[in-house]
Structure formats: C-alpha cells, structure tokens
Amino acid sequence: MPAALEISQLHKSFGQVKALDGLDLSVPTGQVAGFLGPNGAGKSTTIRVLLGLLRADSGDVSVLGKHPWIDAVALHRRLAYVPGDVSLWPNLTGGEAIDLLSRLRGGPDKARKNELLERFELDPTKKGRTYSKGNRQKVALVAALAADVELLVLDEPTSGLDPLMETVFQDCIGEAKKAGRAVLLSSHILAEVEKLCDTVTIIRNGRAVQSGTLAELRHLTRTTITATLDHQPAALAALGGVHDLRYDDSQATLAVTFDVDADEMPAVIRQLGQFGVRTLHSAPPSLEQLFLRQYGDDLVGADS
Amino acid sequence: MNSVMNEDLTATGTLVRFALRRDRVKLPIWIGAIGLGMLYAVSALPTVYSTPAERQVRAGLMDSPAAKMMSGPGYGLDNYTLGAMITNEMVLYLAIPAAMMSIFLITRHTRAEEETGRAELIRSTVVGRYAATTAALIVAVIANTGVALLTALAMLSGDLPATDSFAVGAGIGLTGLSFAGIAVVTSQLTEHSRAASSLAMAAVGAAFLLRAIGDVSRPGGNLLSWLSPLAWTQQARPFVDLRWWPLLLSVAVLVVTVAIGYAVSVRRDVGAGLLPPRLGRAEAAPSLSTPFGLAVRQQRAGLIGWAIGLFVFAVPMGSLSDSVIDAVADNPQLGEVFTANGQDPVDAFYSTMALFFALLVGAFAVISVLRLRSEERTGHTEAALATSVARRHWFFAWVGFTTLASAALLMISGVGVGLGAASGAAGPSTIAELAFGTLAFLPAVMVVAGVAAALFGVRPSVSALAWIVVGYAVFFGMFGALLDLPDWIKDLSPFAHTTAAPLADLPVVPLLVLTGLAAGLALVGSTTFRHRDIETT
Numbered sequence A: 001m002p003a004a005l006e007i008s009q010l011h012k013s014f015g016q017v018k019a020l021d022g023l024d025l026s027v028p029t030g031q032v033a034g035f036l037g038p039n040g041a042g043k044s045t046t047i048r049v050l051l052g053l054l055r056a057d058s059g060d061v062s063v064l065g066k067h068p069w070i071d072a073v074a075l076h077r078r079l080a081y082v083p084g085d086v087s088l089w090p091n092l093t094g095g096e097a098i099d100l101l102s103r104l105r106g107g108p109d110k111a112r113k114n115e116l117l118e119r120f121e122l123d124p125t126k127k128g129r130t131y132s133k134g135n136r137q138k139v140a141l142v143a144a145l146a147a148d149v150e151l152l153v154l155d156e157p158t159s160g161l162d163p164l165m166e167t168v169f170q171d172c173i174g175e176a177k178k179a180g181r182a183v184l185l186s187s188h189i190l191a192e193v194e195k196l197c198d199t200v201t202i203i204r205n206g207r208a209v210q211s212g213t214l215a216e217l218r219h220l221t222r223t224t225i226t227a228t229l230d231h232q233p234a235a236l237a238a239l240g241g242v243h244d245l246r247y248d249d250s251q252a253t254l255a256v257t258f259d260v261d262a263d264e265m266p267a268v269i270r271q272l273g274q275f276g277v278r279t280l281h282s283a284p285p286s287l288e289q290l291f292l293r294q295y296g297d298d299l300v301g302a303d304s
Numbered sequence B: 001m002n003s004v005m006n007e008d009l010t011a012t013g014t015l016v017r018f019a020l021r022r023d024r025v026k027l028p029i030w031i032g033a034i035g036l037g038m039l040y041a042v043s044a045l046p047t048v049y050s051t052p053a054e055r056q057v058r059a060g061l062m063d064s065p066a067a068k069m070m071s072g073p074g075y076g077l078d079n080y081t082l083g084a085m086i087t088n089e090m091v092l093y094l095a096i097p098a099a100m101m102s103i104f105l106i107t108r109h110t111r112a113e114e115e116t117g118r119a120e121l122i123r124s125t126v127v128g129r130y131a132a133t134t135a136a137l138i139v140a141v142i143a144n145t146g147v148a149l150l151t152a153l154a155m156l157s158g159d160l161p162a163t164d165s166f167a168v169g170a171g172i173g174l175t176g177l178s179f180a181g182i183a184v185v186t187s188q189l190t191e192h193s194r195a196a197s198s199l200a201m202a203a204v205g206a207a208f209l210l211r212a213i214g215d216v217s218r219p220g221g222n223l224l225s226w227l228s229p230l231a232w233t234q235q236a237r238p239f240v241d242l243r244w245w246p247l248l249l250s251v252a253v254l255v256v257t258v259a260i261g262y263a264v265s266v267r268r269d270v271g272a273g274l275l276p277p278r279l280g281r282a283e284a285a286p287s288l289s290t291p292f293g294l295a296v297r298q299q300r301a302g303l304i305g306w307a308i309g310l311f312v313f314a315v316p317m318g319s320l321s322d323s324v325i326d327a328v329a330d331n332p333q334l335g336e337v338f339t340a341n342g343q344d345p346v347d348a349f350y351s352t353m354a355l356f357f358a359l360l361v362g363a364f365a366v367i368s369v370l371r372l373r374s375e376e377r378t379g380h381t382e383a384a385l386a387t388s389v390a391r392r393h394w395f396f397a398w399v400g401f402t403t404l405a406s407a408a409l410l411m412i413s414g415v416g417v418g419l420g421a422a423s424g425a426a427g428p429s430t431i432a433e434l435a436f437g438t439l440a441f442l443p444a445v446m447v448v449a450g451v452a453a454a455l456f457g458v459r460p461s462v463s464a465l466a467w468i469v470v471g472y473a474v475f476f477g478m479f480g481a482l483l484d485l486p487d488w489i490k491d492l493s494p495f496a497h498t499t500a501a502p503l504a505d506l507p508v509v510p511l512l513v514l515t516g517l518a519a520g521l522a523l524v525g526s527t528t529f530r531h532r533d534i535e536t537t
Helices: A043-050 A072-076 A094-105 A110-119 A133-145 A163-178 A190-196 A214-219 A234-238 A262-273 A287-303 B012-022 B026-048 B052-062 B065-070 B082-089 B091-109 B111-116 B118-123 B131-156 B162-189 B193-217 B229-235 B245-265 B291-319 B321-330 B332-340 B345-369 B371-377 B380-385 B391-422 B429-439 B442-458 B460-483 B487-491 B508-530
Strands: A003-014 A017-028 A032-036 A058-063 A079-082 A151-155 A182-187 A199-204 A207-213 A222-229 A242-248 A254-261 A277-283
Touching: A003 A043, A003 A182, A017 A032, A017 A043, A017 A058, A017 A182, A017 A199, A032 A190, A043 A058, A043 A151, A043 A182, A079 A133, A094 A110, A094 A133, A094 B291, A094 B380, A110 A133, A110 A163, A133 A151, A133 A163, A163 A182, A163 A190, A182 A190, A199 A214, A207 A214, A222 A262, A234 A242, A234 A262, A254 A262, A262 A277, B012 B131, B026 B082, B026 B091, B026 B131, B026 B460, B052 B065, B052 B082, B065 B193, B065 B321, B065 B345, B082 B091, B082 B162, B082 B229, B091 B111, B091 B131, B091 B162, B091 B193, B091 B229, B091 B460, B111 B118, B111 B193, B118 B131, B131 B162, B131 B245, B162 B193, B162 B229, B162 B245, B193 B229, B193 B291, B229 B245, B291 B321, B291 B345, B291 B371, B291 B391, B321 B345, B321 B391, B345 B371, B345 B391, B345 B429, B345 B442, B345 B460, B371 B380, B371 B391, B371 B442, B371 B460, B380 B391, B391 B429, B391 B442, B391 B508, B442 B460, B442 B508, B460 B487
Parallel strands: A017 A207, A032 A182, A032 A199, A079 A151, A151 A182
Antiparallel strands: A003 A017, A003 A058, A199 A207, A222 A254, A222 A277, A242 A254
C-alpha cells in the first residue's frame, strides 16, 4: 500500500538556522507513526511543511500522494491538524471555533462532534480566552477528530490534558486506526507513543536519527535480564554482548542484573542456564531507554 | 483609595527599564516625529509668510468657522505673529499624536500584558501590585517630557520667546499625559488592549469635537472648549497673552484618572476587566462558515464603534455649515477668498469635511488590514490555512471586509455631515450629495489599505509602515495649504485627487487610476502572501 506520508531529504532553514537538515520520514497508510524528538529538534517545522504553511528549501514531500505546497487546499480536505500550542480566537466560543474549523474544511459532522464534546467533557459555550491550556487543546482535538479524513497530523496533542483525558484521546486514536486513518503523532510522552504507535521516528537536529517499528528499534538495543542464581556466574562477564553486570548478594540467594544486546540473547541465555537459574525476569527496552540512549549517545558524540 | 505602600511599588524601577528597553525604537520615533513636525513648521512658516501683511491674510482665512473648527480658538488673529500662528494652527495636530503615543504606550504596558498572560508571569515574581501601572506612567512621563522639550527647543530655534515656547511644549506634553491617565482608566474597564485603546481614542475624538464646537461658537471658545483636554494648551494663550493655569487642568485630569485607575486595579483580578466574561453560543451561526464570515465576526464590534463614533462626530461638524453660510453672507470678502480658488465656500467646506472623514476612514482601513498580521502572529491563520482554505481566499476575505466596511463608514460620515447641514439652512438633498461625495474617497482609502496589504504580503514585520502613508496624507492634507507646498508634494497623497463637492465635478479619471492602483497593490499582497512562509511565534 502506498504511504500516507513520505518525506525524503527535507531541508529547511530560517536565515542562518538550519531547522531541518535532510529529514526522512514515512507514515504507512492506516498506521500510527510516532514522531519523537527534544524541543527544537524540528518536529513542528516538519509538520508545518507537511501542511504547506512553510515552503521546503529542498527535498521531496508527498502527503496522500499530493504536494503539500501546491495542492494545499485539496489536500487539507483529506487531513486534520492539531497544533502543539492551540491559540483560539478570544471572542469566539469553543463551539464556534470547532464549527468554523469544521466548515472551513468542509463536511462537518454534527453527531460526531457532539459525541466527542461529551467524551472530552468540553463546555462549548465558553469564550476562547477563558479556556485553560488543556481545554484549548480539547477544542482543537474535537475539531480534528470529528473530521472524516484520511490523515491526522497531531503536534503534541495531549500537552495539558489530564490523565483521564489522555485515555480518551488514546481510545480515539485507536478508533481512527481501526477506521483506516493514518496518524502522525508528535509527542514527548513516551508511554503514549509506546501504546499507540506502530512505527517511531526519532529526530534530532533536523535529521531522523532512528526509525522503524518499535520491535525493530528494540532489536537495536539491549534487554535487561534479572535472575536469581545458585552459583556465581563468573564466565558471564566475559561473554560478548553482556553489559553492566551487577550482583546483589545481600539476600540468601544470589541476584544478578545485566543488559544483553539483542543479537547475543540466545548465547547468553544458554550460558546462564549453567548457573542454576531460580527466577528469571526479562524486560524489553522501554522507549524511554531507547530515547535516552539515542540522545545520550548523541550528546556524547556532540561533546567529543 | 488605599494608601500606596512602598511594597506596592516593588520593582517599579526594573519594570521602567524593561519598558524603555522594549520601546527603544517606538518611542524615539514618536517623539522625534512630533518634534520634527514642530521644527518643520517653525522653519517653513517664516519663509511662506515673511511679512506681517502676509500673515494677516492668513489670519483672515483662519477667522472662518470651518478653519476654527479644524485649528483653534483664534487667539492673536488681529496680530498674527509666527508664535500665534503655530499655536493656533499646529498645536492641535502635535497634541493629538502625543495623546495617541501616550494611549498606546499605557495600554501596551498594562492591559496588553495582562491580556497575553505575561503580566501573570511578572506578577508571580517580587513585584508590587501598583508597579506595572506606575512603571507605564513613568515611561509616559519620560516620553512626554521628551515631546515637551523637543517641541520647545524647536520653537526656540526659530527665535520665538522662550517662556511661551516652553509653555507650548509643556502644554503638548501635559495633553499627552492627561490622555495617558485616561488610558489607565480605560485599561481597567475591558479585558482587551484593543478595546482599551479604542475607548481612549474615542475620548480623543470627543475632545476634538468639544473644542471644535466650542471654538466655532464664540471667539476664544466657550465652556465646551474648556471641557476638552486638547484645548488647554491653546487656552494658555502663548505668544498672545500667556497664562499658565489652564495647563494645570491637564495635571488635574492626570491625578484624578490615575487615582481612579489605581483604585480599580486593586479591586479586580489580574487579567480580568470590570465586566465579567459571559458564556456564548455552543454552535456557530451559519454566517460563521467562511473566512469572510470570520473577518466580519472579528471586526464587527470595532466597525460598529467606528460607525457610531464617526456619525456622532459628523452631525455637529455638518451643522457648522450654517456658520459658513452666515459668515459668507456677512463678509463677502471671505467669499471672494474662497472663490479665488474657483470653489464655492460652502462646497469648499463640504470638501474639507469629506477629506477629514476620509482620512479617519483611511486610519480604520489600515487598522483593519493589519488584522491579517495579528491573525497570523497569534497562530489563527495557521489553524485556518490547515483546513481547505486557499491563501488567496483568506487574504481577500479580510481585505474585502476592509473595502466594504470603509465604504460603509465613508457613507455614514457623509450622511452625518449632510444631516447636520440639512438640520440648518442646507436642503435635504445635501444628505445624499454628501454621502456619495464622501464615498468618492473610497479609491484613496483603498490605496492606503492596498499599501498595508502589499506590505503584509511581502514582509509582514514591516506592514505597520503603511501608517506612513496615512501620516503623509494627514500632514499634507491638513497643512499643505498652510505651508504653501509645491503641488507634486501634495499630489503624492492619494487623498489629494478627490473633490467631494459639488458631486458633478467628481474627477472620474483620477478616481479610476486610484482604483487601479489599489487593486494592483492588493494583487501584489495576495501573490506575495501565497509564496511565503506563514510566520508563527
């Protein structure tokens, strides 16, 4: 199936500042793609290029098979956008802002809007300036999720939402996926990305430093093993692929914790069996570890 | 009012330095422009009117009701010295910019800060509750002192008497400060800085109207003149028979308004106005479905305010036409002076009125087009363009609203002047004639709007430079005759090519050229807007 969104070698500079420096990104149809990166990495710039608000300096960008700058108007009928920092018209109510945005896109769906208003517990009669950050975010979310579109572009959509509303949001994204919509989700909340996303792209300094399915990314990094053993696993430290070996012999039994490179896992497990395994706990790498490791490595690289 | 403790003023000094830092470009431009205006008058007038006889001819012209309405109470017309001339004809148009500078300064540093939420951040630090308002007032005092000194020095450079020169300078500066005080009060009333400055600007309009009616009604003005802060500098009679005490009235206004402002400011929440916000409709009206519908909705309240303001302003101005008709009847010589230009004095009066209101509508048009800029800066444009709205559509929705609203405001002003005139000796047909005569300025207004729109498209950060065109048109429209400037300088103003009355003499070709120019400018704006990045904060 063709990708809903395809970016290759995207460059964009603002004066001297290189915001995007050869970015590659792809969102397959019907999938949820996570877009991770620290502040200032270029996430919002990328999204604005995708929306035809910024013109790319160079590179190929295709959204739903169209050019985001040239075909902006036709394209925007087929996508919906939630900005990271929602700014509402101060004198319009939330309900009016939702209706306006839906009508400007074409094809407002009143029933779906009302259902979403209820789920997000949003009062549509308040004026834009009186909403809190979280409620402004809900206005933009309701306007976007109510639209019958093929692609959702969400720039940190849950910032300011309480945990209850985050759950509602996650349900909505799940439904969107089921309905065959593609989603580009830029986020800081790793647990959210881990829960929702099929693929993840990590961006830093305007460039994708890591991308793939979560499974693929996990493959690139280490699994943490915690085991209770009968014998001191002396030979373990010498094995290739074992890192950060730590003992804890304060208990009656011997506990050992270490990280294993994914490729070395079969050999390490075979070896471990020789030391009399009593309990074994294996934790796949969390996205947080991936994220931190990626940035940690980059930081070290940048510093040296 | 609670007594102001030292603690309430904590960090005022820091905030003053911060405000001066933020305004380091704006304020010098305002102050310098006002000072330059005076310097220009002081150096140009002696060359245009080099003999007392020439000045007396000018004094004769200024004795007419229409001239008094637009200038001052006419002290010293019997011995029209350079100083008396400047006080009578220039001071008003230097005091109004000083008032505008002060109003924008106060709202920028008080209400606008609260509206954006920045005040919340500031107030969470060690800052007294009166500090922000006090700091803004101190900056206003600094700026208006600068205005006072520069204008006084400009007059001294023309060898005018020192005491009277400083009285004029102090008068202009204090006028600015009294409107700073008024802005402190209006900033308490509403949550929006735009509404706060509009209310204070309405007070400037009311002050202008009061002294116009008062000054025309009686030589030296009547009680109505004395109610207007804009009149007090002229009422000090500098260069004629100087008295200082009218300037104290400005000080009194400042003290009273600041006391009211402080008292209200501690009785309300940070960020709130006196009127609590109300709930609105849960669903948008059908009209709010297009960019044009949004443009209407966003500017509806402002447009209604302008319409009421212009109408209320126009009717009494129009009613002054009786005085013109009477004056011509009493003094056939005056009629000759006017008809020497080949124009009937009453028509000349109507044309001046139409020009005056057209210039005001020009200011509205620039404000209205510049809404495109603020919509973009706040991120609203981004939200709208992320839906299926073409940039050209968005652009022309807002510019289209400006066009229709400007046309409506011109008509309303013309009808107002016409109603005022028809309430006296003029016939009822005057109403329609003036309505369409004033509407004839629409192409000129649209050229100004077009400049703003083109600048917005090319580079939004400089779009406010469109105000230069308005300033140019006001200055040379109002002082072109006084300064006896070459025609080409006056003709550069888009407003110089329309004669509103009589309607039969409407200059068709120049109006078509202006219309074409306006359309071309709008096209430049729309094309460049289509090809640039959308700016976001």
